[in-house]
Amino acid sequence: MTWPDGIVRGVLDAPHPLLSARAQQVDPTDPRVVAAAADLLATLRSEPRTAGLAAPQIGLSWRLIAFDAAGHPKGRSWAGELVVVNPRLAEASRWRAGREGCVSIADLTGDVRRATRITVSGSLPDTGDPVTIEADAFEARCIQHQLDHLDGVLFLDRVPGALSLHRRLHRCDA
Amino acid sequence: MGLSAVTVLGVDRPGVIAAVTGSLADCGANIQDSTMTLLGGHVAMMLLVSGDLSAEELCKHLCAPELVVTASAVEARRYFGRRPTGLGYVLTVHGPDRPGIISAISAVLASVGGNITGMSTRLTGRLYVLIADVELPEEVDVAGLMRRLATVGSGLESEITFRPVEPDLL
Numbered sequence: 001m002t003w004p005d006g007i008v009r010g011v012l013d014a015p016h017p018l019l020s021a022r023a024q025q026v027d028p029t030d031p032r033v034v035a036a037a038a039d040l041l042a043t044l045r046s047e048p049r050t051a052g053l054a055a056p057q058i059g060l061s062w063r064l065i066a067f068d069a070a071g072h073p074k075g076r077s078w079a080g081e082l083v084v085v086n087p088r089l090a091e092a093s094r095w096r097a098g099r100e101g102c103v104s105i106a107d108l109t110g111d112v113r114r115a116t117r118i119t120v121s122g123s124l125p126d127t128g129d130p131v132t133i134e135a136d137a138f139e140a141r142c143i144q145h146q147l148d149h150l151d152g153v154l155f156l157d158r159v160p161g162a163l164s165l166h167r168r169l170h171r172c173d174a
Numbered sequence: 175m176g177l178s179a180v181t182v183l184g185v186d187r188p189g190v191i192a193a194v195t196g197s198l199a200d201c202g203a204n205i206q207d208s209t210m211t212l213l214g215g216h217v218a219m220m221l222l223v224s225g226d227l228s229a230e231e232l233c234k235h236l237c238a239p240e241l242v243v244t245a246s247a248v249e250a251r252r253y254f255g256r257r258p259t260g261l262g263y264v265l266t267v268h269g270p271d272r273p274g275i276i277s278a279i280s281a282v283l284a285s286v287g288g289n290i291t292g293m294s295t296r297l298t299g300r301l302y303v304l305i306a307d308v309e310l311p312e313e314v315d316v317a318g319l320m321r322r323l324a325t326v327g328s329g330l331e332s333e334i335t336f337r338p339v340e341p342d343l344l
Contacts, residue, residue, distance in 0.1 A: 014301045015269045020333045107298040156268050157335040162292035162307045167212070 003126065004035050006042025009058040014105050014154060023054075023061045023150045028085035028123040033062065037083040037125035040066040050103045052142040054149030057104050063087065064125070065146035069139035074098075076137040084131060087122035089147055098141055100155055101168055111164040112155050114144045177206075178229040179248045182219040184241040190217050194236060201227055201235050211294070222248070260289065260309040262339035263316075265323075269332025271302040278326050279304065279334075286319055287311045302332075307339075 012019055026033045036055060044053045044066045052067035068081040092115035101109040118140045120133045135143055145155060159165050182194050191210065198205060203225035210219040223232065229245040236243045267279055280290060292307035310316065320336050327334035 013299060015331070015333075105298070105301065108296055108303065152333075154268065154333075156303055156305070157266050157333070159264070159266060159305050160339070161264055162294045162305045165294045165296060165303065165305045167296070 003038045006035075006038030006040070008042045008046045009039050011043065011047065011053070011057050011103055012059060014102075016104075018056045018059060018061055019104055019149070019154065020152045021056065021061055022152050023056050023063045025086050026062045026064070028125050028128040033064070033085060034126045036060050036062060037064055037066070037085070040064055041081070041083055044068065047103060051138070052146045053103070054146040056149050056152075063150045065143070065150065067139070067142050067146060069135075069142055072138045074138040077135045077139045079133045079135060079139065082131075082133070083125050084120065084122035084133070085125055085128075087120050087143075087147060087150070089118060089144070090121050090132075091117075091119040092144075093117045097160070099166065100141060100145060102145070102155055105154065105156070107168050108156075109166045109168045110155050110159040111166075112141075112158045113160065114141050116140055118143060120147070175224055175226060176228065177248050178203075178223045178225075178227075178232050178245045180219075180221045180223050180229075180232060180236070180243065180245045182217070182221075182236065182241055182243050184217050184238075186212055186215055186217045190241070191219070193238065194219065194241070197236050198223060198225075198232075201225065201232070203227060203232065260311050261314075262341075263308045263310060264337055264339055265304070265306040265308050266335045267302075267304040267327065267330075267332050269302060269327070269330060270300050271297055272330065275302060275330055275332065276304060278330060279306075279323065282319070282322050282326055283308055286314045288314070288319075308336075 040053055040055055043058050051069050055062045055064040063086045065087055066083045069075045069078055094116040095113050096116050097111050097113045099109050099111050117136045120143055122131055124131050184190055203223045206222045206224055208221040229247045233243055233245040289309045290306050291309050295304045323334050323336055
């Protein structure tokens with residue numbers, strides 16, 4: 001597998017139409033998709049406080065997510081540094097509320113209920129090989145947050161009440 | 175024993191809440207419902223307080239150079255003991271900041287008898303966010319309301335989600 005060198009792209013800030021749009025399915029073996037995967041990973045690596053990104057956040061309305069939950073204090077599972085194309089949430093259980101933020105939404109966090117155990121399937125860029133990820137805890141929250149981006153959903157759309165929106169106080173949010 | 179509505183505004187600093195609540199405790203006032211938040215670096219606090227002191231006496235007691243305090247008497251029976259009878263929903267609006275977002279959205283809710291029971295709005299960069307707790311009469315056509323909200327949201331270039339509250343009652 002040979003990926004092109006990725007380009008670090010700017011991360012879109014809300015409000016932006018692409019962050020509220022449903023992203024399109026893509027062919028994981030398409031060279032343009034492989035290049036986009038490399039860009040997504042390069043951009044994720046350039047954001048040291050961010051554990052995941054979705055393609056719409058770098059201006060591409062395609063169904064790609066990248067994540068790397070290594071070293072997070074709330075983390076348990078770690079699937080590695082991955083880009084998944086056309087990811088689908090296959091199973092979700094053990095729902096818990098937790099406070100999360102988003103690199104596209106400065107200064108705000110919200111209490112969002114998400115599954116703490118999930119199974120996600122999709123394809124790897126370039127080869128198109130199928131991949132299945134079983135994640136829990138922080139990694140599960142991070143992946144679900146990125147999956148929402150592919151459907152044009154922000155964490156703000158899942159906040160359960162008026163008192164569950166907060167100013168960001170520190171930088172250990174999702 | 176009377177009931178007073180107290181508002182406190184001031185520049186945020188550690189110890190403001192301790193000072194206000196300490197003054198209330200010193201004069202035997204009992205805090206019932208209360209809420210506090212920061213608005214653009216200012217502490218904003220609203221309290222319903224019961225006790226023997228009149229609203230005017232409370233105001234004098236809480237008076238401090240850096241705080242703006244108001245107090246007024248309210249009717250106790252009118253505000254306590256009412257159980258919500260409607261259905262609970264949560265409204266989220268986010269989009270570019272512009273004047274009139276709250277008035278446009280709240281007018282739609284009010285037109286069907288919807289009651290906003292809690293609301294937070296935040297401005298960060300160009301992004302304006304509104305989250306509201308809404309109580310709707312049972313007979314409201316929720317699908318129709320959501321279509322009207324979506325239309326208003328589109329006119330404001332804002333995204334709107336309107337979803338039922340899902341409490342876990344244990």
